[in-house]
Amino acid sequence: MALPAGMSSCAMCVQLMTGTTTTWSTTSSNMSVVDPPTATRMTGEAYVFGEDTALVTYGKREPVDVTVRGIWAEGTADPFYNIYLAWTTACGGTTAVRWAPAGCTTAHDAFSTSTTASRVTALTFPAGDAGDGSPIMYEFTVHTPEVTRATWA
């Protein structure tokens, strides 16, 4: 049996939609990591005396958190600028993330958070450490009702 054609995230593409804009901007040159969210569905269980196993029931899909880490570059061209603006907007400005593990090119899949109901719920600011020569990074978490999949065409 032939092995499947595996792929790495070498050509991964990351896009953001922040604030009141309705277009995606590619931020692959600034983003370093997209932590895959663990999507879950509500479950319930109950036990009865006459059986040894649980009665299991299932509910709705729960919201997910997508965490993204970026390289801090300063200035208004740095995606951090718009992420920070959305973060400081009263009640939270829309911040949606879309990532395509194999790249934003035809026939590849992309996953995205809601473009209307996604908000940044955690933001780690750029920090510094005199004993560390690594690039300065920041991190933000987008809370969203669901992650959807679509294919580039």
Next chain:
Amino acid sequence: MTNKRYKGQPVYRVLKPIILSTTGQEKAPGAIVDLSHLPPDSLKWFLDNGFFETADGEPENEPAEPVKPCVGCE
């Protein structure tokens, strides 16, 4: 600028969620789109894999990108 497509240009109905590479906008099943930017081989792959079906004659059209006014067309 109007988004009027060229006369005779085929359009397709989306059957699975897609992202138009020309605009970056996601299109849900049911949307009518212009795929004139796709090479024939690529278009065939999408049709064979059930992403689109032909929708010629549909009154609504959502072009992949704004097209220039059609000179000499209706």
